[in-house]
Amino acid sequence: MTIKQELNNLDNYFAIQKIRYADRFDVEYDLDESVLHSLIPKLILQPIAENAIIHGVTDIGGKVLIRIKAYAKNEYTLVIEIIDNGKGFDTKKSEKADTLSGIGISNVADRIKLQYGESYGLFITSLVGQGTCCRLIIPKQTYEEDKG
Secondary structure, three states, X not given: OEHHHHHHHHHHHHHHHHHHOOOOEEEXXXXXXXXXXXXXXXXXXXXXHHHHHHHHHHHHOOOEEEEEEEEEOOOOEEEEEEEEOOOOOOHHHOOOHHXXXXXXXXXXXXXXXXXXXXXXXXXXXXXXXXXXEEEEEEEOOEHHHHOO
C-alpha cells in the first residue's frame, strides 16, 4: 500500500472519529509529495492516530491538533510522524514508551521490526504537558522498485 492510499484510509477514519468525538480534534498534513508513492504496510498509521485521538481528546479537554508529516530522511529512509498536542506522558516512568500506549501501538512497532529489521521501527517521544510524537522509520520503497 502506498502512503497516499494509507492517508486516504486515515482521512476516512478521522471523518468517523470527528463525529464520535464531536469535532474535538483537528488534523494537519505536512507531506513531501515525493514520498506519497512509497510503500508502507497496511493499517500502520491508524493505531497511532487512534492513540492520539483517544489520549488527546480525553486527557486535555480542549481541541487536540494532530499533525501528520511524511518525508524522506535520505534516499533510503522514510519517516512518518504523527504528532499531537495532548497532555503527553513521562517516558522515564514507563519501561517502554509504547507500553503506555496499548496493544495497537505495540503491534505497529513489532510489525515494522519483523518486516524491515531492528534498525527500523516506531519511536515515541513525549513531554508532559506538551504532547507526543510517534515517529515511524522504514526503508524507502516504491511500487516500481518492487516490480523487479
